[in-house]
Amino acid sequence: MSQDTGQNTNRRSGMVALVGRPNVGKSTLVNALVGEKVSIVTPKPQTTRHRIIGVLTEGETQIALVDTPGLHTSQKTALNRVMNETAVSSLAGIDVVLFVVEAGQWRDEDAAALARLARIKAPVGLVVNKTDRFKDKTELLPFMEQVSGERAFDFVVPVSAQRADNLQALMTELAPRMPEGAYLFPEDEYTDRNMRFLAAESVREKLTLFLQQELPYSVAIEIESFESGPEQIEIHACIWVSRDNHKSIVIGKGGAMLKKIGRAARLDLVDRLGQRVDLRLWVKVRENWIDSEAAVRELGH
Ligand SMILES: Nc1nc2c(ncn2[C@@H]2O[C@H](COP(=O)(O)OP(=O)(O)OP(=O)(O)O)[C@@H](O)[C@H]2O)c(=O)[nH]1
Ligand SMILES: [Mg+2]
The missing domain is CATH 3.30.300.20 (K homology (KH) domain)
Structure with a gap:
Protein backbone atom coordinates (compact mmCIF):
# COMPACT_ATOMS: atom_id res chain seq x y z
CA MET A 1 0.00 0.00 0.00
CA SER A 2 1.41 3.35 -0.96
CA GLN A 3 0.39 6.55 0.75
CA ASP A 4 0.43 9.98 -0.78
CA THR A 5 2.86 11.84 1.43
CA GLY A 6 3.49 14.51 -1.16
CA GLN A 7 7.02 13.07 -1.51
CA ASN A 8 6.27 11.02 -4.59
CA THR A 9 7.97 13.11 -7.26
CA ASN A 10 6.60 11.17 -10.21
CA ARG A 11 3.07 12.24 -9.47
CA ARG A 12 1.11 14.78 -11.41
CA SER A 13 -2.15 16.41 -10.44
CA GLY A 14 -4.16 19.19 -12.01
CA MET A 15 -7.50 20.70 -12.92
CA VAL A 16 -9.22 20.46 -16.30
CA ALA A 17 -12.41 22.45 -17.00
CA LEU A 18 -14.96 21.43 -19.61
CA VAL A 19 -16.80 24.34 -21.15
CA GLY A 20 -19.09 24.85 -24.11
CA ARG A 21 -22.67 25.65 -25.00
CA PRO A 22 -25.46 23.56 -23.44
CA ASN A 23 -26.10 19.98 -24.56
CA VAL A 24 -22.77 19.26 -26.31
CA GLY A 25 -22.03 16.40 -23.88
CA LYS A 26 -19.72 17.90 -21.23
CA SER A 27 -21.27 15.96 -18.35
CA THR A 28 -21.39 12.73 -20.35
CA LEU A 29 -17.68 13.17 -21.05
CA VAL A 30 -16.81 13.76 -17.38
CA ASN A 31 -18.75 10.61 -16.43
CA ALA A 32 -17.11 8.57 -19.18
CA LEU A 33 -13.60 9.67 -18.19
CA VAL A 34 -14.18 9.06 -14.48
CA GLY A 35 -16.12 5.84 -15.03
CA GLU A 36 -18.79 6.86 -12.51
CA LYS A 37 -21.95 8.92 -12.68
CA VAL A 38 -20.65 12.20 -11.34
CA SER A 39 -22.95 14.59 -13.13
CA ILE A 40 -26.53 14.21 -14.35
CA VAL A 41 -27.26 13.96 -18.09
CA THR A 42 -30.47 14.61 -20.03
CA PRO A 43 -31.32 15.29 -23.69
CA LYS A 44 -32.40 18.81 -22.67
CA PRO A 45 -30.06 21.81 -22.72
CA GLN A 46 -29.07 23.53 -19.45
CA THR A 47 -29.09 20.37 -17.39
CA THR A 48 -25.97 21.15 -15.33
CA ARG A 49 -26.38 24.08 -12.95
CA HIS A 50 -23.32 23.72 -10.70
CA ARG A 51 -19.59 23.36 -10.90
CA ILE A 52 -19.05 19.67 -10.21
CA ILE A 53 -15.69 17.95 -10.02
CA GLY A 54 -15.10 14.40 -11.17
CA VAL A 55 -11.76 12.92 -10.09
CA LEU A 56 -9.81 10.53 -12.27
CA THR A 57 -6.71 8.87 -10.87
CA GLU A 58 -4.77 6.72 -13.33
CA GLY A 59 -1.17 5.55 -13.14
CA GLU A 60 0.72 8.38 -11.46
CA THR A 61 -1.63 11.12 -12.65
CA GLN A 62 -4.71 12.60 -11.07
CA ILE A 63 -7.00 14.84 -13.09
CA ALA A 64 -9.82 16.83 -11.51
CA LEU A 65 -12.40 17.29 -14.27
CA VAL A 66 -14.51 20.36 -13.67
CA ASP A 67 -17.97 20.08 -15.22
CA THR A 68 -19.67 23.45 -15.75
CA PRO A 69 -23.12 24.71 -16.77
CA GLY A 70 -23.42 25.15 -20.54
CA LEU A 71 -22.72 28.74 -21.57
CA HIS A 72 -25.86 30.16 -23.08
CA THR A 73 -26.83 33.50 -24.54
CA SER A 74 -30.16 33.94 -22.78
CA GLN A 75 -29.73 36.04 -19.63
CA LYS A 76 -33.45 36.39 -18.97
CA THR A 77 -33.65 35.02 -15.44
CA ALA A 78 -31.42 35.33 -12.39
CA LEU A 79 -30.87 31.55 -12.61
CA ASN A 80 -29.59 31.92 -16.20
CA ARG A 81 -27.14 34.62 -15.14
CA VAL A 82 -25.88 32.71 -12.11
CA MET A 83 -25.30 29.60 -14.27
CA ASN A 84 -23.16 31.55 -16.77
CA GLU A 85 -21.24 33.15 -13.91
CA THR A 86 -20.61 29.72 -12.40
CA ALA A 87 -19.20 28.45 -15.70
CA VAL A 88 -16.88 31.41 -16.22
CA SER A 89 -15.65 31.64 -12.62
CA SER A 90 -14.84 27.90 -12.75
CA LEU A 91 -11.90 28.78 -15.01
CA ALA A 92 -9.77 30.27 -12.24
CA GLY A 93 -6.80 28.07 -11.35
CA ILE A 94 -7.43 25.67 -14.22
CA ASP A 95 -4.46 23.92 -15.90
CA VAL A 96 -6.20 22.95 -19.16
CA VAL A 97 -9.53 24.02 -20.65
CA LEU A 98 -11.47 21.64 -22.88
CA PHE A 99 -13.77 23.48 -25.25
CA VAL A 100 -16.41 20.92 -26.16
CA VAL A 101 -18.48 21.03 -29.37
CA GLU A 102 -20.87 18.65 -31.08
CA ALA A 103 -19.62 17.02 -34.30
CA GLY A 104 -21.08 18.74 -37.33
CA GLN A 105 -22.83 21.48 -35.32
CA TRP A 106 -21.27 24.93 -35.05
CA ARG A 107 -23.83 27.45 -33.80
CA ASP A 108 -23.81 31.09 -32.70
CA GLU A 109 -23.93 29.85 -29.12
CA ASP A 110 -20.67 27.90 -29.68
CA ALA A 111 -19.03 31.07 -31.00
CA ALA A 112 -20.32 33.06 -28.00
CA ALA A 113 -19.02 30.40 -25.60
CA LEU A 114 -15.60 30.40 -27.30
CA ALA A 115 -15.45 34.19 -27.11
CA ARG A 116 -15.62 33.85 -23.32
CA LEU A 117 -12.26 32.06 -23.46
CA ALA A 118 -10.51 34.89 -25.31
CA ARG A 119 -8.31 35.91 -22.38
CA ILE A 120 -7.65 32.46 -20.93
CA LYS A 121 -3.91 31.87 -20.44
CA ALA A 122 -4.13 28.11 -19.83
CA PRO A 123 -3.89 25.74 -22.82
CA VAL A 124 -7.25 25.26 -24.55
CA GLY A 125 -7.98 21.99 -26.34
CA LEU A 126 -10.84 21.40 -28.74
CA VAL A 127 -12.96 18.29 -28.10
CA VAL A 128 -15.28 17.32 -30.94
CA ASN A 129 -17.84 15.08 -29.25
CA LYS A 130 -20.62 12.80 -30.61
CA THR A 131 -18.45 11.46 -33.45
CA ASP A 132 -20.60 8.30 -33.35
CA ARG A 133 -23.15 10.28 -35.37
CA PHE A 134 -20.78 10.07 -38.34
CA LYS A 135 -20.44 6.61 -39.85
CA ASP A 136 -17.74 7.76 -42.22
CA LYS A 137 -15.19 9.54 -39.99
CA THR A 138 -13.57 11.28 -42.97
CA GLU A 139 -16.74 13.38 -43.19
CA LEU A 140 -15.72 14.92 -39.86
CA LEU A 141 -12.49 16.39 -41.21
CA PRO A 142 -13.94 19.54 -42.85
CA PHE A 143 -15.85 20.32 -39.64
CA MET A 144 -12.76 19.84 -37.47
CA GLU A 145 -10.80 22.08 -39.80
CA GLN A 146 -13.52 24.75 -39.71
CA VAL A 147 -13.70 24.87 -35.89
CA SER A 148 -9.90 24.70 -35.58
CA GLY A 149 -9.85 27.98 -37.49
CA GLU A 150 -11.84 29.72 -34.75
CA ARG A 151 -8.91 29.75 -32.31
CA ALA A 152 -5.31 28.52 -32.11
CA PHE A 153 -6.23 25.43 -30.05
CA ASP A 154 -3.39 23.63 -28.29
CA PHE A 155 -4.76 20.27 -29.42
CA VAL A 156 -7.82 18.78 -31.12
CA VAL A 157 -9.36 15.42 -30.19
CA PRO A 158 -12.52 13.86 -31.67
CA VAL A 159 -14.38 11.59 -29.20
CA SER A 160 -17.66 9.89 -28.54
CA ALA A 161 -18.36 10.32 -24.83
CA GLN A 162 -21.40 8.09 -25.07
CA ARG A 163 -19.43 5.19 -26.54
CA ALA A 164 -16.22 5.98 -24.62
CA ASP A 165 -14.51 6.24 -27.97
CA ASN A 166 -11.00 7.77 -28.32
CA LEU A 167 -10.88 8.83 -24.66
CA GLN A 168 -7.35 7.47 -24.40
CA ALA A 169 -6.21 9.99 -27.02
CA LEU A 170 -7.67 12.74 -24.85
CA MET A 171 -5.85 11.37 -21.79
CA THR A 172 -2.61 11.37 -23.79
CA GLU A 173 -3.04 15.13 -24.34
CA LEU A 174 -4.09 15.90 -20.77
CA ALA A 175 -1.75 13.84 -18.58
CA PRO A 176 1.58 15.48 -19.54
CA ARG A 177 0.00 18.93 -19.14
CA MET A 178 -0.79 18.32 -15.45
CA PRO A 179 1.66 19.98 -13.04
CA GLU A 180 4.00 17.77 -11.02
CA GLY A 181 3.00 17.42 -7.40
CA ALA A 182 0.91 15.62 -4.82
CA TYR A 183 -2.65 14.59 -5.56
CA LEU A 184 -5.31 17.24 -4.91
CA PHE A 185 -7.93 14.63 -3.89
CA PRO A 186 -7.78 11.33 -1.99
CA GLU A 187 -7.27 8.45 -4.46
CA ASP A 188 -10.56 6.76 -3.57
CA GLU A 189 -12.74 9.82 -4.14
CA TYR A 190 -14.40 10.38 -7.49
CA THR A 191 -16.21 13.65 -6.81
CA ASP A 192 -16.03 16.73 -4.60
CA ARG A 193 -19.78 16.55 -4.01
CA ASN A 194 -21.46 14.84 -1.06
N1 LIG B 1 -24.86 10.45 -29.89
C1 LIG B 1 -24.22 10.95 -28.83
N2 LIG B 1 -24.91 11.61 -27.88
C2 LIG B 1 -24.22 12.09 -26.83
C3 LIG B 1 -22.83 11.94 -26.69
N3 LIG B 1 -22.45 12.55 -25.55
C4 LIG B 1 -23.57 13.07 -25.00
N4 LIG B 1 -24.65 12.79 -25.75
C5 LIG B 1 -26.06 13.15 -25.48
O1 LIG B 1 -26.20 14.56 -25.54
C6 LIG B 1 -27.18 15.01 -24.59
C7 LIG B 1 -26.59 16.07 -23.69
O2 LIG B 1 -25.56 15.50 -22.89
P1 LIG B 1 -25.01 16.23 -21.58
O3 LIG B 1 -23.81 15.47 -21.13
O4 LIG B 1 -26.11 16.44 -20.60
O5 LIG B 1 -24.57 17.63 -22.20
P2 LIG B 1 -23.96 18.91 -21.43
O6 LIG B 1 -23.00 19.56 -22.34
O7 LIG B 1 -23.45 18.51 -20.10
O8 LIG B 1 -25.26 19.80 -21.29
P3 LIG B 1 -25.55 21.01 -20.21
O9 LIG B 1 -25.33 20.47 -18.85
O10 LIG B 1 -26.98 21.33 -20.48
O11 LIG B 1 -24.63 22.12 -20.57
C8 LIG B 1 -27.64 13.75 -23.84
O12 LIG B 1 -28.82 13.29 -24.43
C9 LIG B 1 -26.49 12.79 -24.07
O13 LIG B 1 -26.88 11.44 -24.00
C10 LIG B 1 -22.13 11.22 -27.70
O14 LIG B 1 -20.92 11.01 -27.67
N5 LIG B 1 -22.87 10.75 -28.75
MG1 LIG C 1 -24.03 19.08 -18.22
Whole structure:
Protein backbone atom coordinates (compact mmCIF):
# COMPACT_ATOMS: atom_id res chain seq x y z
CA MET A 1 0.00 0.00 0.00
CA SER A 2 1.41 3.35 -0.96
CA GLN A 3 0.39 6.55 0.75
CA ASP A 4 0.43 9.98 -0.78
CA THR A 5 2.86 11.84 1.43
CA GLY A 6 3.49 14.51 -1.16
CA GLN A 7 7.02 13.07 -1.51
CA ASN A 8 6.27 11.02 -4.59
CA THR A 9 7.97 13.11 -7.26
CA ASN A 10 6.60 11.17 -10.21
CA ARG A 11 3.07 12.24 -9.47
CA ARG A 12 1.11 14.78 -11.41
CA SER A 13 -2.15 16.41 -10.44
CA GLY A 14 -4.16 19.19 -12.01
CA MET A 15 -7.50 20.70 -12.92
CA VAL A 16 -9.22 20.46 -16.30
CA ALA A 17 -12.41 22.45 -17.00
CA LEU A 18 -14.96 21.43 -19.61
CA VAL A 19 -16.80 24.34 -21.15
CA GLY A 20 -19.09 24.85 -24.11
CA ARG A 21 -22.67 25.65 -25.00
CA PRO A 22 -25.46 23.56 -23.44
CA ASN A 23 -26.10 19.98 -24.56
CA VAL A 24 -22.77 19.26 -26.31
CA GLY A 25 -22.03 16.40 -23.88
CA LYS A 26 -19.72 17.90 -21.23
CA SER A 27 -21.27 15.96 -18.35
CA THR A 28 -21.39 12.73 -20.35
CA LEU A 29 -17.68 13.17 -21.05
CA VAL A 30 -16.81 13.76 -17.38
CA ASN A 31 -18.75 10.61 -16.43
CA ALA A 32 -17.11 8.57 -19.18
CA LEU A 33 -13.60 9.67 -18.19
CA VAL A 34 -14.18 9.06 -14.48
CA GLY A 35 -16.12 5.84 -15.03
CA GLU A 36 -18.79 6.86 -12.51
CA LYS A 37 -21.95 8.92 -12.68
CA VAL A 38 -20.65 12.20 -11.34
CA SER A 39 -22.95 14.59 -13.13
CA ILE A 40 -26.53 14.21 -14.35
CA VAL A 41 -27.26 13.96 -18.09
CA THR A 42 -30.47 14.61 -20.03
CA PRO A 43 -31.32 15.29 -23.69
CA LYS A 44 -32.40 18.81 -22.67
CA PRO A 45 -30.06 21.81 -22.72
CA GLN A 46 -29.07 23.53 -19.45
CA THR A 47 -29.09 20.37 -17.39
CA THR A 48 -25.97 21.15 -15.33
CA ARG A 49 -26.38 24.08 -12.95
CA HIS A 50 -23.32 23.72 -10.70
CA ARG A 51 -19.59 23.36 -10.90
CA ILE A 52 -19.05 19.67 -10.21
CA ILE A 53 -15.69 17.95 -10.02
CA GLY A 54 -15.10 14.40 -11.17
CA VAL A 55 -11.76 12.92 -10.09
CA LEU A 56 -9.81 10.53 -12.27
CA THR A 57 -6.71 8.87 -10.87
CA GLU A 58 -4.77 6.72 -13.33
CA GLY A 59 -1.17 5.55 -13.14
CA GLU A 60 0.72 8.38 -11.46
CA THR A 61 -1.63 11.12 -12.65
CA GLN A 62 -4.71 12.60 -11.07
CA ILE A 63 -7.00 14.84 -13.09
CA ALA A 64 -9.82 16.83 -11.51
CA LEU A 65 -12.40 17.29 -14.27
CA VAL A 66 -14.51 20.36 -13.67
CA ASP A 67 -17.97 20.08 -15.22
CA THR A 68 -19.67 23.45 -15.75
CA PRO A 69 -23.12 24.71 -16.77
CA GLY A 70 -23.42 25.15 -20.54
CA LEU A 71 -22.72 28.74 -21.57
CA HIS A 72 -25.86 30.16 -23.08
CA THR A 73 -26.83 33.50 -24.54
CA SER A 74 -30.16 33.94 -22.78
CA GLN A 75 -29.73 36.04 -19.63
CA LYS A 76 -33.45 36.39 -18.97
CA THR A 77 -33.65 35.02 -15.44
CA ALA A 78 -31.42 35.33 -12.39
CA LEU A 79 -30.87 31.55 -12.61
CA ASN A 80 -29.59 31.92 -16.20
CA ARG A 81 -27.14 34.62 -15.14
CA VAL A 82 -25.88 32.71 -12.11
CA MET A 83 -25.30 29.60 -14.27
CA ASN A 84 -23.16 31.55 -16.77
CA GLU A 85 -21.24 33.15 -13.91
CA THR A 86 -20.61 29.72 -12.40
CA ALA A 87 -19.20 28.45 -15.70
CA VAL A 88 -16.88 31.41 -16.22
CA SER A 89 -15.65 31.64 -12.62
CA SER A 90 -14.84 27.90 -12.75
CA LEU A 91 -11.90 28.78 -15.01
CA ALA A 92 -9.77 30.27 -12.24
CA GLY A 93 -6.80 28.07 -11.35
CA ILE A 94 -7.43 25.67 -14.22
CA ASP A 95 -4.46 23.92 -15.90
CA VAL A 96 -6.20 22.95 -19.16
CA VAL A 97 -9.53 24.02 -20.65
CA LEU A 98 -11.47 21.64 -22.88
CA PHE A 99 -13.77 23.48 -25.25
CA VAL A 100 -16.41 20.92 -26.16
CA VAL A 101 -18.48 21.03 -29.37
CA GLU A 102 -20.87 18.65 -31.08
CA ALA A 103 -19.62 17.02 -34.30
CA GLY A 104 -21.08 18.74 -37.33
CA GLN A 105 -22.83 21.48 -35.32
CA TRP A 106 -21.27 24.93 -35.05
CA ARG A 107 -23.83 27.45 -33.80
CA ASP A 108 -23.81 31.09 -32.70
CA GLU A 109 -23.93 29.85 -29.12
CA ASP A 110 -20.67 27.90 -29.68
CA ALA A 111 -19.03 31.07 -31.00
CA ALA A 112 -20.32 33.06 -28.00
CA ALA A 113 -19.02 30.40 -25.60
CA LEU A 114 -15.60 30.40 -27.30
CA ALA A 115 -15.45 34.19 -27.11
CA ARG A 116 -15.62 33.85 -23.32
CA LEU A 117 -12.26 32.06 -23.46
CA ALA A 118 -10.51 34.89 -25.31
CA ARG A 119 -8.31 35.91 -22.38
CA ILE A 120 -7.65 32.46 -20.93
CA LYS A 121 -3.91 31.87 -20.44
CA ALA A 122 -4.13 28.11 -19.83
CA PRO A 123 -3.89 25.74 -22.82
CA VAL A 124 -7.25 25.26 -24.55
CA GLY A 125 -7.98 21.99 -26.34
CA LEU A 126 -10.84 21.40 -28.74
CA VAL A 127 -12.96 18.29 -28.10
CA VAL A 128 -15.28 17.32 -30.94
CA ASN A 129 -17.84 15.08 -29.25
CA LYS A 130 -20.62 12.80 -30.61
CA THR A 131 -18.45 11.46 -33.45
CA ASP A 132 -20.60 8.30 -33.35
CA ARG A 133 -23.15 10.28 -35.37
CA PHE A 134 -20.78 10.07 -38.34
CA LYS A 135 -20.44 6.61 -39.85
CA ASP A 136 -17.74 7.76 -42.22
CA LYS A 137 -15.19 9.54 -39.99
CA THR A 138 -13.57 11.28 -42.97
CA GLU A 139 -16.74 13.38 -43.19
CA LEU A 140 -15.72 14.92 -39.86
CA LEU A 141 -12.49 16.39 -41.21
CA PRO A 142 -13.94 19.54 -42.85
CA PHE A 143 -15.85 20.32 -39.64
CA MET A 144 -12.76 19.84 -37.47
CA GLU A 145 -10.80 22.08 -39.80
CA GLN A 146 -13.52 24.75 -39.71
CA VAL A 147 -13.70 24.87 -35.89
CA SER A 148 -9.90 24.70 -35.58
CA GLY A 149 -9.85 27.98 -37.49
CA GLU A 150 -11.84 29.72 -34.75
CA ARG A 151 -8.91 29.75 -32.31
CA ALA A 152 -5.31 28.52 -32.11
CA PHE A 153 -6.23 25.43 -30.05
CA ASP A 154 -3.39 23.63 -28.29
CA PHE A 155 -4.76 20.27 -29.42
CA VAL A 156 -7.82 18.78 -31.12
CA VAL A 157 -9.36 15.42 -30.19
CA PRO A 158 -12.52 13.86 -31.67
CA VAL A 159 -14.38 11.59 -29.20
CA SER A 160 -17.66 9.89 -28.54
CA ALA A 161 -18.36 10.32 -24.83
CA GLN A 162 -21.40 8.09 -25.07
CA ARG A 163 -19.43 5.19 -26.54
CA ALA A 164 -16.22 5.98 -24.62
CA ASP A 165 -14.51 6.24 -27.97
CA ASN A 166 -11.00 7.77 -28.32
CA LEU A 167 -10.88 8.83 -24.66
CA GLN A 168 -7.35 7.47 -24.40
CA ALA A 169 -6.21 9.99 -27.02
CA LEU A 170 -7.67 12.74 -24.85
CA MET A 171 -5.85 11.37 -21.79
CA THR A 172 -2.61 11.37 -23.79
CA GLU A 173 -3.04 15.13 -24.34
CA LEU A 174 -4.09 15.90 -20.77
CA ALA A 175 -1.75 13.84 -18.58
CA PRO A 176 1.58 15.48 -19.54
CA ARG A 177 0.00 18.93 -19.14
CA MET A 178 -0.79 18.32 -15.45
CA PRO A 179 1.66 19.98 -13.04
CA GLU A 180 4.00 17.77 -11.02
CA GLY A 181 3.00 17.42 -7.40
CA ALA A 182 0.91 15.62 -4.82
CA TYR A 183 -2.65 14.59 -5.56
CA LEU A 184 -5.31 17.24 -4.91
CA PHE A 185 -7.93 14.63 -3.89
CA PRO A 186 -7.78 11.33 -1.99
CA GLU A 187 -7.27 8.45 -4.46
CA ASP A 188 -10.56 6.76 -3.57
CA GLU A 189 -12.74 9.82 -4.14
CA TYR A 190 -14.40 10.38 -7.49
CA THR A 191 -16.21 13.65 -6.81
CA ASP A 192 -16.03 16.73 -4.60
CA ARG A 193 -19.78 16.55 -4.01
CA ASN A 194 -21.46 14.84 -1.06
CA MET A 195 -24.31 12.31 -1.12
CA ARG A 196 -26.93 14.96 -0.33
CA PHE A 197 -25.98 16.82 -3.48
CA LEU A 198 -26.01 13.64 -5.59
CA ALA A 199 -29.48 12.83 -4.22
CA ALA A 200 -30.87 16.25 -5.14
CA GLU A 201 -29.38 15.95 -8.62
CA SER A 202 -30.88 12.49 -9.20
CA VAL A 203 -34.31 13.90 -8.43
CA ARG A 204 -33.71 16.84 -10.79
CA GLU A 205 -32.49 14.49 -13.54
CA LYS A 206 -35.70 12.42 -13.46
CA LEU A 207 -37.87 15.50 -13.19
CA THR A 208 -36.14 17.01 -16.23
CA LEU A 209 -36.59 13.78 -18.17
CA PHE A 210 -40.29 13.34 -17.39
CA LEU A 211 -41.62 16.89 -17.41
CA GLN A 212 -42.37 18.74 -20.61
CA GLN A 213 -40.89 21.87 -22.09
CA GLU A 214 -39.91 24.74 -19.83
CA LEU A 215 -41.02 23.39 -16.47
CA PRO A 216 -37.75 21.65 -15.46
CA TYR A 217 -35.94 24.98 -15.78
CA SER A 218 -37.98 26.55 -13.00
CA VAL A 219 -37.57 23.75 -10.49
CA ALA A 220 -35.05 23.42 -7.64
CA ILE A 221 -34.50 20.53 -5.27
CA GLU A 222 -33.72 20.95 -1.61
CA ILE A 223 -32.77 18.02 0.60
CA GLU A 224 -34.60 18.56 3.87
CA SER A 225 -33.14 15.57 5.68
CA PHE A 226 -30.64 12.84 4.90
CA GLU A 227 -30.22 10.09 7.44
CA SER A 228 -27.87 7.14 7.02
CA GLY A 229 -29.09 4.17 9.03
CA PRO A 230 -27.66 0.64 9.20
CA GLU A 231 -30.37 -0.65 6.83
CA GLN A 232 -30.93 2.22 4.46
CA ILE A 233 -30.60 5.92 3.78
CA GLU A 234 -33.74 7.95 4.40
CA ILE A 235 -33.97 11.06 2.25
CA HIS A 236 -36.64 13.76 2.37
CA ALA A 237 -36.51 16.12 -0.58
CA CYS A 238 -38.53 19.20 -1.43
CA ILE A 239 -39.21 20.13 -5.04
CA TRP A 240 -39.53 23.91 -5.27
CA VAL A 241 -41.62 25.19 -8.16
CA SER A 242 -42.11 28.82 -9.05
CA ARG A 243 -45.84 28.84 -9.80
CA ASP A 244 -49.01 27.34 -8.33
CA ASN A 245 -50.06 25.53 -11.51
CA HIS A 246 -46.61 23.93 -11.76
CA LYS A 247 -47.25 22.20 -8.47
CA SER A 248 -50.19 20.22 -9.83
CA ILE A 249 -48.22 19.30 -12.98
CA VAL A 250 -45.32 17.92 -10.91
CA ILE A 251 -47.71 15.97 -8.69
CA GLY A 252 -49.75 14.70 -11.65
CA LYS A 253 -53.11 12.92 -11.71
CA GLY A 254 -53.58 11.18 -8.40
CA GLY A 255 -49.89 11.76 -7.63
CA ALA A 256 -48.81 9.63 -10.60
CA MET A 257 -46.05 11.96 -11.87
CA LEU A 258 -44.50 12.48 -8.47
CA LYS A 259 -44.52 8.73 -7.90
CA LYS A 260 -42.83 8.13 -11.27
CA ILE A 261 -40.13 10.72 -10.53
CA GLY A 262 -39.59 9.30 -7.03
CA ARG A 263 -39.32 5.72 -8.22
CA ALA A 264 -36.80 6.51 -10.98
CA ALA A 265 -34.71 8.78 -8.73
CA ARG A 266 -34.67 6.14 -5.99
CA LEU A 267 -33.42 3.45 -8.38
CA ASP A 268 -30.72 5.82 -9.64
CA LEU A 269 -29.64 6.56 -6.07
CA VAL A 270 -29.50 2.91 -5.07
CA ASP A 271 -27.13 2.52 -8.00
CA ARG A 272 -25.01 5.56 -7.17
CA LEU A 273 -24.86 5.21 -3.39
CA GLY A 274 -24.71 1.42 -3.29
CA GLN A 275 -27.27 1.26 -0.44
CA ARG A 276 -30.99 0.87 0.06
CA VAL A 277 -32.76 4.20 -0.19
CA ASP A 278 -36.10 5.43 1.11
CA LEU A 279 -36.89 8.62 -0.80
CA ARG A 280 -39.83 10.90 0.12
CA LEU A 281 -40.75 13.85 -2.07
CA TRP A 282 -42.75 17.02 -1.40
CA VAL A 283 -43.70 19.83 -3.77
CA LYS A 284 -43.78 23.44 -2.59
CA VAL A 285 -44.32 26.76 -4.32
CA ARG A 286 -42.00 29.73 -4.05
CA GLU A 287 -43.29 32.39 -6.43
CA ASN A 288 -40.86 33.20 -9.27
CA TRP A 289 -37.77 32.00 -7.43
CA ILE A 290 -35.76 31.79 -10.69
CA ASP A 291 -36.07 35.57 -11.09
CA SER A 292 -34.68 36.35 -7.65
CA GLU A 293 -30.93 36.15 -7.29
CA ALA A 294 -31.25 35.74 -3.53
CA ALA A 295 -33.62 32.78 -3.93
CA VAL A 296 -31.44 31.24 -6.65
CA ARG A 297 -28.43 31.32 -4.33
CA GLU A 298 -30.41 30.22 -1.33
CA LEU A 299 -31.63 27.16 -3.24
CA GLY A 300 -28.06 26.02 -3.72
CA HIS A 301 -26.86 27.65 -6.93
N1 LIG B 1 -24.86 10.45 -29.89
C1 LIG B 1 -24.22 10.95 -28.83
N2 LIG B 1 -24.91 11.61 -27.88
C2 LIG B 1 -24.22 12.09 -26.83
C3 LIG B 1 -22.83 11.94 -26.69
N3 LIG B 1 -22.45 12.55 -25.55
C4 LIG B 1 -23.57 13.07 -25.00
N4 LIG B 1 -24.65 12.79 -25.75
C5 LIG B 1 -26.06 13.15 -25.48
O1 LIG B 1 -26.20 14.56 -25.54
C6 LIG B 1 -27.18 15.01 -24.59
C7 LIG B 1 -26.59 16.07 -23.69
O2 LIG B 1 -25.56 15.50 -22.89
P1 LIG B 1 -25.01 16.23 -21.58
O3 LIG B 1 -23.81 15.47 -21.13
O4 LIG B 1 -26.11 16.44 -20.60
O5 LIG B 1 -24.57 17.63 -22.20
P2 LIG B 1 -23.96 18.91 -21.43
O6 LIG B 1 -23.00 19.56 -22.34
O7 LIG B 1 -23.45 18.51 -20.10
O8 LIG B 1 -25.26 19.80 -21.29
P3 LIG B 1 -25.55 21.01 -20.21
O9 LIG B 1 -25.33 20.47 -18.85
O10 LIG B 1 -26.98 21.33 -20.48
O11 LIG B 1 -24.63 22.12 -20.57
C8 LIG B 1 -27.64 13.75 -23.84
O12 LIG B 1 -28.82 13.29 -24.43
C9 LIG B 1 -26.49 12.79 -24.07
O13 LIG B 1 -26.88 11.44 -24.00
C10 LIG B 1 -22.13 11.22 -27.70
O14 LIG B 1 -20.92 11.01 -27.67
N5 LIG B 1 -22.87 10.75 -28.75
MG1 LIG C 1 -24.03 19.08 -18.22
